[in-house]
Amino acid sequence: MSELQRVALIIPARYGSSRLPGKPLADLLGKPMVQWVYEKAQQVPSASTVVVATDDQRIVDAVHAFGGNVVLTSPDHPSGTDRLVEVMEQVKADIYINLQGDEPLVRPDDVEQLAQGMLADNNVDVGTLYHAIDDEEAQNPNVVKVVLGQKGNALYFSRSPIPYPREVNKHPGFKKHVGVYAYRKRILEQYASLPPSALEQTEQLEQLRLLSAGLRISAFEVKPTGPGVDTPECLEKVRDILAGKPHLPVSPLAKIKLVITDVDGVLTDGGIYYDATGECLKRFHVRDGLGMRLLEESGIRVAVLSGRDSATLRKRVDDLGITLHAFGVKDKEAACLELMAKAGVTSEQTACIGDDSIDLPAFVACGQSYAVADAPNYVKQQATGVLTLGGGQGAFRELADAILVAHGKSDVFNSAAGFHSVSSGAAQ
Structure with a gap:
């Protein structure tokens, strides 16, 4: 040279x-x-x-x-x-x-x-x-x-x-x-x-x-x-x-102890309907509800976070027995940190799921973030992962099942015996 x-x-x-x-x-x-x-x-x-x-x-x-x-x-x-x-x-x-x-x-x-x-x-x-x-x-x-x-x-x-x-x-x-x-x-x-x-x-x-x-x-x-x-x-x-050993990767979801979910566009399809009295109606997916309960019954907390507040939303959360929630939130990053403190978990132990720009501050606060399949591309690019299902179509359940698998608890949703072990607290 x-x-x-x-x-x-x-x-x-x-x-x-x-x-x-x-x-x-x-x-x-x-x-x-x-x-x-x-x-x-x-x-x-x-x-x-x-x-x-x-x-x-x-x-x-x-x-x-x-x-x-x-x-x-x-x-x-x-x-x-x-x-x-x-x-x-x-x-x-x-x-x-x-x-x-x-x-x-x-x-x-x-x-x-x-x-x-x-x-x-x-x-x-x-x-x-x-x-x-x-x-x-x-x-x-x-x-x-x-x-x-x-x-x-x-x-x-x-x-x-x-x-x-x-x-x-x-x-x-x-x-x-x-x-x-x-x-x-x-x-x-x-x-x-x-x-x-x-x-x-x-x-x-x-x-x-x-x-x-x-x-x-x-x-x-x-x-x-x-x-x-x-x-x-x-x-x-x-x-x-x-x-030279085979590597068995540990899913990052195995760390998760709290899941924070948005409502409109995640637990619902994003549509807002009003009845003749002016009451706001929302369409929730029953599988998402069961996924929330399966997580709770398996020791993984679920929190509901929404920029809106309504009797309909509160009734749905109450029906599911979810006690961690924040409604009418303007600062989702701060709200996520408060929910983590209440649950006694760290950012690394928290995952959130969202669908639009309003959820990006929550993505910043949480160690892992997931966008629903029908979220805009600029939201997907900021997320840790992108789900295959859209909002109101079982996206939350998709993430819940993945978390349960990572925790070695897939039997609660894929076997009769496993489901019976938690069925007393399960609801849709």
Whole structure:
């Protein structure tokens, strides 16, 4: 490799993580996670040097313990790229590859493909990776999608499913962006002076700053990648994969101890009817009612939350024996927090279900959020999951059954003996 084409692999490893504090030092089969990534990076043929960039002395000590190179950087960097700019002052190279410190399953061949793509074309400003995904995964806002031009250059990155499938038979398929970046030195030298763009701030994706500045990002296709580590559940999955053991995933619904549901558009079809006296009438689905009681009888609380208040609504809630409720609510986020306090549960133990923009504050408050099938797309994109049934058509029951399955209590709805065990308190 020419001296003019030195490739440095930089592994940003931040100690602080809201979902998994100390993540780089998490134990994976007797080694800290950052060591797994470091050793994979050392297997990349084009790499002239491998360096961990961290903001914490504990990670520095851990890297020194396994004989790795490490640089202690400022704790104030808003992104991995900003940390990379500081490292560039100490680590001399022509191409810098940012390799995430929470990707212990990274394939050296993929990183080498990225390096070779940069080495082959000096006109490429930034390089990255992608692979195809199915339609279901594309709906997840935590999965970043990329759209490419004919020459493999990125046109746009988004948390939304892009391109929009107006005609399914003409759709090119969705592509997932893999967050490994390669930068030329001259680009990193410019990065700090590039102003954050409106697109970057809207999507919370730093690569949009580069596109907005007119820089060229070339994307190279790889096979579907293994999972990264973002949560304790991800850590367990990766641990099993590295050990060669079958992974039996634990559903996040297994944590749920409280379900907060909207009324209009969720427990009803959203229609509002008035009788001759002016009384407001609503159409509820009986299966939803039974689902609410099955949860309650199984030790999982149910709360009803509505921006409206009426005698009809109160009668339905009373008939079902639901004692946690809030009617005529203006601030659904605050109301959810109050209901959690009454139930004695945390946000992570709470799921909510909604159908429209008015429910988005509840999505913020609750650890998990679900949109009914007929909710607008912009609501679905903010939810943890999307149900297959619409409001007033059994959507709540669909979620209730999934929660009972995750708790190992599916017998209460799929067997006579199980149902008899709770039938004294069941009602529709």
